[in-house]
Amino acid sequence: MLHTETVSRELPHLIRRYRNRNGSENHGLSNLKQYQLRYATRKAAGLCTSTGCSTNAAVGHTRCQRHLREISERNKKQYTKRMCKGLCTYCGTRPGFWGVRCMICRQKFTKHPLPNGARRALRRYRQAEEQHRVEQSQVGAKLAIRKLLANGEIKGKRAKALRLYAGVDHGKWRTYSEVGKVMHLSRQAVCQLLAPSKATLARILKDNVPWRPVRENW
Ligand SMILES: [Zn+2]
Ligand SMILES: [Zn+2]
Numbered sequence: 427m428l429h430t431e432t433v434s435r436e437l438p439h440l441i442r443r444y445r446n447r448n449g450s451e452n453h454g455l456s457n458l459k460q461y462q463l464r465y466a467t468r469k470a471a472g473l474c475t476s477t478g479c480s481t482n483a484a485v486g487h488t489r490c491q492r493h494l495r496e497i498s499e500r501n502k503k504q505y506t507k508r509m510c511k512g513l514c515t516y517c518g519t520r521p522g523f524w525g526v527r528c529m530i531c532r533q534k535f536t537k538h539p540l541p542n543g544a545r546r547a548l549r550r551y552r553q554a555e556e557q558h559r560v561e562q563s564q565v566g567a568k569l570a571i572r573k574l575l576a577n578g579e580i581k582g583k584r585a586k587a588l589r590l591y592a593g594v595d596h597g598k599w600r601t602y603s604e605v606g607k608v609m610h611l612s613r614q615a616v617c618q619l620l621a622p623s624k625a626t627l628a629r630i631l632k633d634n635v636p637w638r639p640v641r642e643n644w
Contacts (some may be wrong), residue, residue, distance in 0.1 A: 475488045563634050567631060574588075584620070590604075602616040
C-alpha cells in the first residue's frame with residue numbers, strides 16, 4: 427500500500443524553504459503563489475504535479491506512479507523513524523497517545539476523542555471505585571445493624587431476617603432468596619420483613635447504604 431498521507435502537508439515546508447532561501451517573507455510568498463499556480467495548471471492538465479516531471483498523473487492521484495512510490499518510500503521511512511522515537515507518526519512533534527498518533531492528530535482520524543484502551547481503563551477504574559464505595563457502605567451498614575440489634579430496636583422475625591441478610595454471624599451478605607430459604611419464607615415476605623429496618627438504616631446512614639433506596643410508607 428502506498429503511504430501518501432502527508433502529501434497534502436508539504437506547503438508549510440515550502441513556505442519555510444522559500445523564506446530561508448530568499449531571506450524575505452514576501453518574496454517567499456510570491457514564489458509560493460507561483461508554485462500554487464503551477465500546481466493547479468498541472469493538476470488541471472492531468473500531469474504529475476512534481477516539479478520537472480512530464481508524465482501523466484496516476485488515476486485518482488496528482489502524481490505519477492514513480493513519484494507516488496518515492497513519496498510512499500519517504501513517508502514509510504519517516505513513519506518508522508517517528509515510531510522508534512515514540513513520536514506521533516503524523517505530526518512528529520508530540521508523543522504518541524495510546525497508539526501511533528498524538529492526542530491532537532488522532533482526532534482527525536477518529537470519532538471518539540479517547541481511544542478504546544483509555545476508555546476501557548476509565549470504565550474499569552470507575553467500576554473499581556463503585557465496588558470500593560459499595561464495600562465501604564457495607565462495612566458502615568453492618569456496624570449500624572449490629573448497634574440496632576444490640577440495643578433491641580429491631581426484634582423478632584425482623585431482627586432474624588436482618589441478622590441473616592447482613593451476615594452478622596457469618597460475615598457474608600445474603601440475598602432475599604437465601605434469607606427466605608433459611609427462614610422458610612418467600613422472597614417477597616423477606617423483602618417486606620426487611621423494608622422497615624432498611625429504611626431506618628438509610629435514615630441513620632444518610633442514604634449511604636449498599637442497597638437501592640426503600641420507601642418508608644408501608
Ligand atoms: Zn512524476
Ligand atoms: Zn500529532
